[in-house]
Amino acid sequence: MSNPFSLEGKTILITGASSGIGRAVAVECAKMGAAVIISGRNEERLRQTFSSLVGTGHKLIVADLSNEDGLKDLLGSLSGLDGIVLAAGVVEMIPVLFASKSKFDKILATNLFTPIELLRQVVKKRLFNPGLSVVAIDSVAGISKFEVANGIYGSGKAALASFLKYFALEMSGKKIRVNTVSPGMILTPMQTKGAVDETKLQETIDRIPMKRWGKPEEVAYAVLYLLSDASAYLTGTNIKVDGGYTI
């Protein structure tokens, strides 16, 4: 009997696969039988992800997709995609009075403009198979959970979620599905480096109904569902994976 949740025979591109949620998605996709193409900026960490992949037929492409040449390199090595997971992202906590245009430019280049340009080019160059499923890692910070100093990141994620609904609408005729997954508080390098310290990590737990941080693979499982044929009738929707954080 065929398993609708299987990713056997599918080729899936994952951006931002060198760490965090992107890495977990790559590892779990491979376990479900997919051939994955992983992309990221940091070669060493991308190779670590690559070495964690089970199965065969995987590819690794080191590229900075916010750079025109990097994007071109990646596009040149793609064809017949069945899935795309947009997991590349950056975060910086900036209070609104410091939210200058240059800060917006820097963060939105990676979190908004690059994923949109990648999708546009994949479709225009017909680098996909019918039934393509696009899954973007969005965030509860977009329109569900507003916290201080997260305005640039959050509004960028809101813009991404909104644009992807238009994308889902206009691409449905090409049999492309587009959905998002919005993680809540997930323990990834994005959260643990820099401005977020131990005290903050502990305080956050008190505000999560399930009383713990989420794991990257718990986000990946929702992504796997959206990539699989089990979600064939889902497009333009969002799944929150947040331990009840936004209740």
Place this chain on the structure above:
Amino acid sequence: MEIDEFIGKFAEIFDDTDASALTAETKFRELDEWSSLSALGLLALADEEFDVELKAEDVRQAETIADIFSIIQSKL
């Protein structure tokens, strides 16, 4: 930038704390208005005015405004 000017910038992080209430020796974490948002404001201030990347750890280690100013100077 001299410390007096820095104190003026530092005061801009707050809503009700005026620069006149602050000196180089003010223990900023003891101010009524000090919060996690002020801490993030301080990191953003260091970035915007000095192009210096302060860490939460730097802020924790500093006691006075002069301490923070000297940490920023050391990273220039």
